[in-house]
Amino acid sequence: MDKRGKIGAMADSLRRCAASDKLKGLVKVRGLASVHDFILLLLILCIVLPLCMVVSKPSLSDYASAFTSDVFRSAMANTAVLCVLSASLSAAIGYFYAYAIAYSRVPFKRFFAAMPLVHLILPPSVSGLSFILLFGRNGFVTKTLLHLDVSLYGLPGTVVAQVLCFFPIAYVICLQRLRSINHSLENAACAMSDGYARVFLLTLRLSHSAILQSFLFVCVLSASDFGNPLILAGRFRVAAIEIYSALTGWIDVGKSACMGTVLLIPSLLLFILQSRLEAKGERRTSQIGKGSQSDLIAAPPAGLNHCASGFCMFMASCIAAQVVSVSLGAFQNIWGVDWSLTLKHMASIANAGLELRNSIVFSFFGAVAAVVVASVCAYSVFRVRHALSKVMHAVISLPAAVPGTLFGMAFLLLSANAGIRSSRLMISVAMFVGFVPFAYRIFSSRLLQISESLDDASSSCGASWRRTFIRVFIPLSGESVFSSLFYCFARGIGTVSAVIFLVSFDTPLASVRILSLTEQGFWGDAAALSLFLMVVIFLLLLLAYAAIRLFGRKDAGFEKGFIFL
Amino acid sequence: MLALKKVSYSYNRGKKAVDDFSLVVKGGEFVSLLGPSGCGKTTLLRLISGFLTPDSGAVLIDGRDQSGLSPSMRRIGMVFQDYALFPHLSVFRNVMYPLECRKGDMSAQERNEVVADACRKLSISGLAERYPHELSGGQQQRVALARCLVQRPRLILMDEPLSSLDPGLRQSVREELKAIHDELKITTVYVTHDQEEAFCLSDNVAVMDCGSLMQYGTPEEIYYSPANEFVLNFTGGANILKTDGCDYAVRPEWISISDGENGLRATIESVSFFGARTRISALESDGNRIIADVPSVNARTLRTGDSVCFEVMHGVRI
Numbered sequence: 001m002d003k004r005g006k007i008g009a010m011a012d013s014l015r016r017c018a019a020s021d022k023l024k025g026l027v028k029v030r031g032l033a034s035v036h037d038f039i040l041l042l043l044i045l046c047i048v049l050p051l052c053m054v055v056s057k058p059s060l061s062d063y064a065s066a067f068t069s070d071v072f073r074s075a076m077a078n079t080a081v082l083c084v085l086s087a088s089l090s091a092a093i094g095y096f097y098a099y100a101i102a103y104s105r106v107p108f109k110r111f112f113a114a115m116p117l118v119h120l121i122l123p124p125s126v127s128g129l130s131f132i133l134l135f136g137r138n139g140f141v142t143k144t145l146l147h148l149d150v151s152l153y154g155l156p157g158t159v160v161a162q163v164l165c166f167f168p169i170a171y172v173i174c175l176q177r178l179r180s181i182n183h184s185l186e187n188a189a190c191a192m193s194d195g196y197a198r199v200f201l202l203t204l205r206l207s208h209s210a211i212l213q214s215f216l217f218v219c220v221l222s223a224s225d226f227g228n229p230l231i232l233a234g235r236f237r238v239a240a241i242e243i244y245s246a247l248t249g250w251i252d253v254g255k256s257a258c259m260g261t262v263l264l265i266p267s268l269l270l271f272i273l274q275s276r277l278e279a280k281g282e283r284r285t286s287q288i289g290k291g292s293q294s295d296l297i298a299a300p301p302a303g304l305n306h307c308a309s310g311f312c313m314f315m316a317s318c319i320a321a322q323v324v325s326v327s328l329g330a331f332q333n334i335w336g337v338d339w340s341l342t343l344k345h346m347a348s349i350a351n352a353g354l355e356l357r358n359s360i361v362f363s364f365f366g367a368v369a370a371v372v373v374a375s376v377c378a379y380s381v382f383r384v385r386h387a388l389s390k391v392m393h394a395v396i397s398l399p400a401a402v403p404g405t406l407f408g409m410a411f412l413l414l415s416a417n418a419g420i421r422s423s424r425l426m427i428s429v430a431m432f433v434g435f436v437p438f439a440y441r442i443f444s445s446r447l448l449q450i451s452e453s454l455d456d457a458s459s460s461c462g463a464s465w466r467r468t469f470i471r472v473f474i475p476l477s478g479e480s481v482f483s484s485l486f487y488c489f490a491r492g493i494g495t496v497s498a499v500i501f502l503v504s505f506d507t508p509l510a511s512v513r514i515l516s517l518t519e520q521g522f523w524g525d526a527a528a529l530s531l532f533l534m535v536v537i538f539l540l541l542l543l544a545y546a547a548i549r550l551f552g553r554k555d556a557g558f559e560k561g562f563i564f565l
Numbered sequence: 566m567l568a569l570k571k572v573s574y575s576y577n578r579g580k581k582a583v584d585d586f587s588l589v590v591k592g593g594e595f596v597s598l599l600g601p602s603g604c605g606k607t608t609l610l611r612l613i614s615g616f617l618t619p620d621s622g623a624v625l626i627d628g629r630d631q632s633g634l635s636p637s638m639r640r641i642g643m644v645f646q647d648y649a650l651f652p653h654l655s656v657f658r659n660v661m662y663p664l665e666c667r668k669g670d671m672s673a674q675e676r677n678e679v680v681a682d683a684c685r686k687l688s689i690s691g692l693a694e695r696y697p698h699e700l701s702g703g704q705q706q707r708v709a710l711a712r713c714l715v716q717r718p719r720l721i722l723m724d725e726p727l728s729s730l731d732p733g734l735r736q737s738v739r740e741e742l743k744a745i746h747d748e749l750k751i752t753t754v755y756v757t758h759d760q761e762e763a764f765c766l767s768d769n770v771a772v773m774d775c776g777s778l779m780q781y782g783t784p785e786e787i788y789y790s791p792a793n794e795f796v797l798n799f800t801g802g803a804n805i806l807k808t809d810g811c812d813y814a815v816r817p818e819w820i821s822i823s824d825g826e827n828g829l830r831a832t833i834e835s836v837s838f839f840g841a842r843t844r845i846s847a848l849e850s851d852g853n854r855i856i857a858d859v860p861s862v863n864a865r866t867l868r869t870g871d872s873v874c875f876e877v878m879h880g881v882r883i
Binding site for chain 2: 457459460463475476
């Protein structure tokens with residue numbers, strides 16, 4: 001059967017599934033079925049089909065040789081160790097940071113609350129590069145300040161870089177849960193005991209699933225992280241790097257696909273577990289009610305407030321140090337050796353004009369596609385409840401569980417098998433696929449806040465689903481549109497793992513060039529390019545903020561609009 | 566005219582939310598669906614509007630089966646419990662919305678006139694440029710009604726539209742609703758769990774329980790001749806008195822305090838003051854409890870332990 005035949009058969013089979021379902025309480029909306037089918041087919045083509053190609057690529061002998069290979073086993077073991085360490089530390093730090101913001105009296109709370117969110121939109125290369133600039137052999141902290149001759153490369157460096165990268169995600173998950181806790185429960189605990197410890201333990205008990213959820217989520221991210229291990233792991237080989245090396249170094253597609261498939265299984269399991277925990281948390285929130293409007297009677301002791309303030313200040317300083325070191329690195333002659341100021345690194349940006357243009361253009365198209373598809377999918381899944389909604393929900397959420405390197409390889413196989421020669425198209429599709437689950441989450445969260453009776457009112461006024469979508473849902477989701485557009489663009493412009501296999505001579509990307517410059521030791525040039533990307537992202541952030549202020553609803557806050565998870 | 570023919574519907578868990586429900590609402594009638602929470606009133610309303618599809622049975626409007634017609638094609642006006650006004654549109658745009666959805670029906674000028682007319686009728690002309698969050702509950706209610714009326718619906722469905730208003734405002738909006746219906750005579754189905762609201766607004770009331778129709782009739786029929794114990798209890802409850810071997814249901818407000826000795830003598834157990842009326846609970850010598858609602862002015866001197874004589878003004882044989 002040719003490829004078109006396979007896809008057609010897949011679509012027919014899905015339709016048969018739908019037809020056999022008893023459509024209880026479902027609303028039939030004319031016209032949406034075709035749009036829904038089209039988007040589902042598009043998602044299957046862009047997500048499921050490439051993954052199927054990877055999974056079906058390795059032969060049994062590939063699996064046999066992989067499992068008997070020391071390199072493979074050590075990479076898997078290293079990945080597991082890295083995941084557990086990074087995820088444990090990120091979840092713990094994220095939780096205590098969120099607790100400090102939600103419960104204690106920290107000065108400049110809005111600033112500290114926003115700092116981790118800033119890190120979420122920085123290019124991933126900033127984390128690894130700044131680690132080298134601060135803690136490398138010529139690092140500002142290790143050599144200039146402490147005069148140490150140490151190497152933090154390997155497991156410690158990768159863990160630290162990943163923790164700084166991923167704790168903001170754990171922070172967002174935990175903060176959402178902590179803010180949903182009804183304070184009346186804690187006030188009751190306070191009235192029944194004389195110590196704050198009991199109140200804290202109750203809060204911990206009510207929110208412990210968020211810690212577990214953060215742990216699982218960061219595990220998935222850590223396993224699929226490519227940039228940090230490539231720069232910092234050194235001889236501590238992890239699976240994501242081995243997948244890349246097997247393909248680019250040994251041109252061994254089978255081995256690379258085999259490792260990717262093996263890595264995919266725990267990633268998927270962790271993601272499913274994480275999603276179930278999240279759903280359970282949402283149900284619990286809906287049962288015990290949203291966060292109480294009443295204040296928490298139990299005031300945290302002064303000592304706790306001081307500790308929380310110090311902790312927030314330290315973590316915020318770490319984030320600021322990353323941005324500052326990369327910014328300064330762009331103007332130092334030779335970092336750690338010659339501190340004289342120079343503009344030569346900034347001038348080198350001119351040599352990366354094509355890379356920057358490509359990054360901006362591809363990530364823009366990827367982001368626009370992600371926003372359009374995510375908005376229609378979210379509306380279809382949560383409002384129209386099409387027969388195949390659950391399938392659509394699963395397919396669109398899938399990329400969040402798949403390591404980026406694996407997707408990169410999947411698109412490479414897709415382009416090779418389907419005869420697609422345009423790396424521009426494949427890079428845009430890779431960016432679209434990589435970030436569509438996040439845009440989908442933003443729209444889904446927004447939909448849950450919009451009363452369903454508005455849709456019913458629109459229908460009863462005679463509006464078609466298209467009119468309701470365009471005239472009611474989109475205007476009420478202004479923040480979500482700009483937030484997801486901005487977020488997908490910001491993440492797309494810095495992404496490495498999903499696109500590293502797809503770049504070619506005429507389609508180089510800034511993120512890949514930064515990685516290459518860092519690997520080769522051209523830190524100044526890498527810092528200059530990273531700084532340029534950061535400036536672009538912050539300018540866009542301002543634009544998105546202005547757009548939200550202009551077009552967004554007055555009763556929805558900026559912070560709310562920019563919570564990405 | 567609306568006709569429901571043996572309509573049944575169950576949610577995924579299998580329990581029937583609406584069970585073999587049949588009802589005929591004549592053109593221009595105001596009918597209330599009255600019942601406790603969870604009895605299937607709103608589900609029935611959603612079945613009529615087309616948001617849900619019946620498992621069996623049919624919904625007919627003006628004699629035509631509505632099966633397969635989406636809500637947007639049924640030309641039914643709806644007023645929701647939370648009013649469902651579009652928060653990003655002004656009052657004028659909210660009221661204009663249904664007309665914009667059916668642009669082919671009239672010109673822009675006609676549409677403006679229709680909206681202005683509806684706003685005038687509901688006394689919201691001065692609020693045209695305001696947004697929903699700038700309006701009070703009563704004003705939002707009027708806008709929702711105006712939005713519903715401009716589409717000239719064949720049928721209006723209202724899902725507890727007064728439940729979020731405070732009691733004083735509810736009273737005045739109720740009167741306005743009645744006046745508007747009397748003027749326009751559009752067939753209306755109104756969902757409520759408030760017996761008083763249903764009785765004062767409706768030509769007919771359908772009392773529901775567990776998805777089934779318990780009784781359908783005029784408010785007076787429901788009140789004075791309840792078909793069964795559920796209807797009797799839901800519409801205010803009653804004392805069960807035995808006379809000549811027959812049981813009679815006597816509502817508390819059908820009992821008055823008698824000056825003479827002819828009546829039911831009992832000892833007062835408790836006296837609860839509700840303002841205009843006072844509820845008296847008393848025990849007869851045989852242990853039978855009597856609940857009476859009497860004008861407070863007649864019960865000012867009564868205290869617990871007093872002996873009092875009750876006179877029964879009306880009773881229904883059950």
